[in-house]
Amino acid sequence: MSFLEIRNIDKFYSAMQALAGVSLSIPKGSFVTLLGPSGSGKTTLLKILAGFEGVSGGQILHNGRDITDLKPERRNFGLVFQGYALFPHMSVFDNVAYPLRVRRKSRDEIAASVTAILDLVHLGALSRRKPHELSGGQQQRVALARALVFEPDLLLLDEPMSALDKKLRVDLQDQLRDIHHRLGTTFINVTHDQEEAMHMSDMIAVMNHGRIEQFDTAHRLYRRPNSRFVADFVGKSNIFDGVIQSRGAAAEFVADAFRLPLPREAKVVSEIVIRPEDIRIARADCAGAAAGDIRLEGTVAASTYSGDRALYSIALPSGRTLLTYGSAREGALEPGVPVAVAFDTKDCILLH
Amino acid sequence: MHASPRRPGGARLAALVLLVLPLAIYSFLYLMPIGSMVALSVDNGELGRSLVAFRDADRSDANARAAALLTDMRAMDAGTQGATARGLNQNLAGFRSLFLNTARKSGDIEPTMAGLVAFDPRWAEEQYWQVMERNTAPFTLRHFGQATGLVLDDNGRLTAGGDDIYVQIMWRTLVIAVQVMFVTLLISYPLAYAVANARPRFAAFVLVAVLLSFWTSILVRTTAWVILLQTSGLVNAFLLWTGAIAEPLQLIFNRFGAIVSMTHVLLPFAIIPMMNVMRTIPKSQADASRSLGAGPIETFLRVYFPQTIRGVAVAAGTVFILALGFYITPSLTGGPRDQMVSFYIAAFVKESLNWGMASALSVLLLGAVLVIVAIYGAARWAMARSGGRA
Amino acid sequence: MSRVIFWGSVLLALAFLIVPLVLVLPLAFNEGSFLTYPMDGFSLKWFAEIFTHGQWTRAFWNSLRIAFGAMIAGVLIGGLAATGVMLTGRALQIVLTGLFVSPLVVPSIVVGVAFAYAFGRMGLSGSYWGLVLAHAILGAPLVFLSVMTSLRGLDPDLDLAAASLGASRSHRFWHVTLPLAAPGFLAGALFAFTTSFDEVVVALFLASPESTTLPVALFAGLRDRLQPTIVVVALLLSLISFALLWLMWWLQSLGRPQKH
Incomplete structure (x- = not known):
């Protein structure tokens, strides 16, 4: 039994099916990315994991316990929002202290935890600022600190880099990777940016039309895609259609431009990718x-x-x-x- | 025009041409009437205009003063004599008969102090001369004195101790405005919240209800309440039918009726500013709070409500200002002890024709409103300067 | 728990907001003369009484004529003021905006006293023009605000684009800016019309018995005696308001495609 078990989740919005039989096993301490184009269902899945959306069918198990219908505030999962959702009326310190205050921690404990986590994201000097006085990258790190300060069992990240420019994005990806290593918390990240996914994740789940196309390491996704969609979506590729012609014992894949002898075990080949x-x-x-x-x-x-x-x-x-x-x-x-x-x-x- | 940050001289000329007509109309038909109303509130009326010779006479020379007074009296027609006598009587009881009797015979009296005292010994008393001296000025604080319960002492200074009926009325106005403000905020907050946060269809329904109410004339909505709350009205009929009461309740022409109807009329003015602020709060704020471990109620109290305070403050200010000057609704649904300043202003104009008091009370009401507006303006300016969004 | 609080408070507040009008206005069709339920039967007799009584129809025509005049004058004053203010510098803009909007803040009773006194001395009291001008002053701030909003909401690039195509300043103003701000003028006009049509306090001070308006007549009727005719007048007034609101909504939906 794995740390987080997603079993056969279906989700309908009236007639529209957003998720169709999604299953995933997420190992403890891993960094998993849900990768897919917009409308692929990755954000819906994240919202279901966070508890903001119910499911139409299926189950979510956390350490063997069914949390499918648990309220968001009872899950103890951190969430970094796409727009960060920092509270504009609170300072950086108060934003980060919020989950601890809600948990009725003591003053000293709050001060110590908040200071430690702000140092971890290199924001110790800015704790008195209000969110609107920070840059986009700083806001993102506050959101990260706020979602981590209460030591959640799982950290969910909803396209956390999408509002940042390219250079900053790469820096923050490194930082995020580093924080993941240090804390050992399980991270689930959602993105449509395949470079970001490959850069940070241990495992990537490629999603399309509400289904998981492939759940694998970055390397295997790139070298061994199991569908045309994955081959096309992850990295650049040349995809050739063709037909199989037998030549005695051997077979050949005949594309419009060339012929390719097939290995013996490959009998059903629809396309080849180079x-x-x-x-x-x-x-x-x-x-x-x-x-x-x-x-x-x-x-x-x-x-x-x-x-x-x-x-x-x-x-x-x-x-x-x-x-x-x-x-x-x-x-x-x-x-x-x-x-x-x-x-x-x-x-x-x-x-x- | 709006785009260019550089404004060459041509724009200034165009602005001038465009603004001439509105500025002229505003000055002539709006600022001047209000100015003349303010002037009216300190105008001494006939007193300031009829005792001209007396005003210029040498105060140390008793005979000269007496002669000047008689000159003025002879110059007045009967109407002016009456008005002047009335004005003096407002300051000192008994002056009316003294003044009118003397004026009637003013042609026969010897124009000296001795002659006046011989006609009526009361002229020897200094108090009558003091009153006249104080009231020959073209301006007076008499109306404000009456409105604020302050009286002019012998030295012409305002001191406490007069009739404080209008102070009580102003206090009552303030209390009713505060009561209405609180009830209005309490009822409008959930509605504004629903418009901003409920499912689209329900939110649209609430918004349409608010806008329809906003566009329906204040008088029509007040009419509805008069009909609902009267002794034989719908509310009483319903309560009697359910058996909750045995006798009809007095629901109108008292404080309850006034506050209920005023609240209903002012509801949209509170909902609209609150709704506009609530709409700017992203839903992800509440989600964030939930994911950080706060329940829905704690989320509302710690995250949502603090961000709506700005809207609540604007709504409170708007409702309070409107309630302070409200006339139509309280005059139709309140009892005699629930009438606000505006009611007395209207009564002074329409019934007793006392323009001085009407304008003095108006000036006080206007002053109160302007002070509140100024406080709001200053708060907004300070907030903009500190750069805070909340 | 939180849902109970939400729905409980919203439904109570909503009932308070809409029930009075929904309950009272149908009584206009009541056969009997008591303003309560159950109704004695459906009848239009009170409508007939309104339309045969010269007092109500005259007040209605007065209101209509005054509102129409006040709308035109208000659009002229408020529209000119808004376009002029947009051309001035920042500091002057704040001062002039304060001035042009101020009639909204001044309590109507105060405006009423000031108008009654000043217009009386100018000989305007009780006349058609007196009411038109007074209501124009009350409507102008609304025109000013809605024109101002639509001028500010214009995409500044449109003006720059027109300039880059060689249009002169005045050509741009008349052919680009003003047409785009037209929805603001129309909305302002409707605001000015309704403001005048529903206005009671100032009209109460300025109107003579001959120039009395529908709201003033209704106000007098309410103070006098509660009759079914009053509900009929209230119903007619609200129908006119709803029609205007609908018109406003329709104009806004016309204006929208221009922006996007």
């Missing part, structure tokens, strides 16, 4: 530079230069395009340049 970084690229006149099991010719259709490398979109003779990265040290390849691209069979991801 990550752009697994594709090598070279000018067509520079023979042998792009070596691999499968080699294709094409022309550069567009290039996006991003400093460290360039992302190319290659037009193949079949009419479709292929994404690949290339070194940009000597400047990007111009659109219209004929190129050769190549990749290895072992880098092809088979979707069933």
